[in-house]
Amino acid sequence: MAIPYSKINDILLNWATNDPPIEDFTVENVLYAAGLDSSYYEIVLRYLMSKTGFELIPKKMLVCPSNHKIQAFDLDEDLEGELFDCFCGESDFEAEDFILVFSFTDDFKKDALKKKLMKNQEQRHLQLV
Ligand SMILES: [Zn+2]
Known part of the structure; x- marks a missing residue:
């Protein structure tokens, strides 16, 4: 199964340079944006996890x-014994249900912004010639 790496990386660059940056996105969000079905979940998850700490x-x-x-x-935070409330009225529940989310490192956000600026300048330059 081939991953569309450049497509996924373009999506991540776009999200990182969004104002405000898109944070706490899920594997499903990436699949949806890339037009991939859920059979890609495992492999896209592994690809995103490989960026841990870098991007x-x-x-x-x-x-x-x-x-x-x-x-x-x-991921390794221990929430054993803690109770939580929600705005919807659910209260005093334990931390049992989680979804995996990703956010961007500051380095990646800075780099993505630089890339975007360069791209915009290139395009402006191309339009002038
Ligand atoms: Zn709730």
Whole structure:
């Protein structure tokens, strides 16, 4: 199964330079944006995880029993025994349901912004000639 690397990287660059940057996105969000079906989940997940610490920071997003996003935590953060509330009225629930989310490292955001500026200048230059 071939991954469209450049397509995924373009999507990530776009999201990182969005104002404000798109944070806490899921593998599903990437699949959807790239027009890939769920059979690509595993391989795209592995690709995104390979960027850990360089471009992306994976986190676990706690969701309430009704599936609302509560808060993102480091993957190894221990939430044993802590209780959480949600705006929807669910309260005093334990951290049991998580979804995997990704955000961008500051370095990647800076680099992506630089690339975008260069691209824009190139395009402006091309239009002048
Ligand atoms: Zn809720």
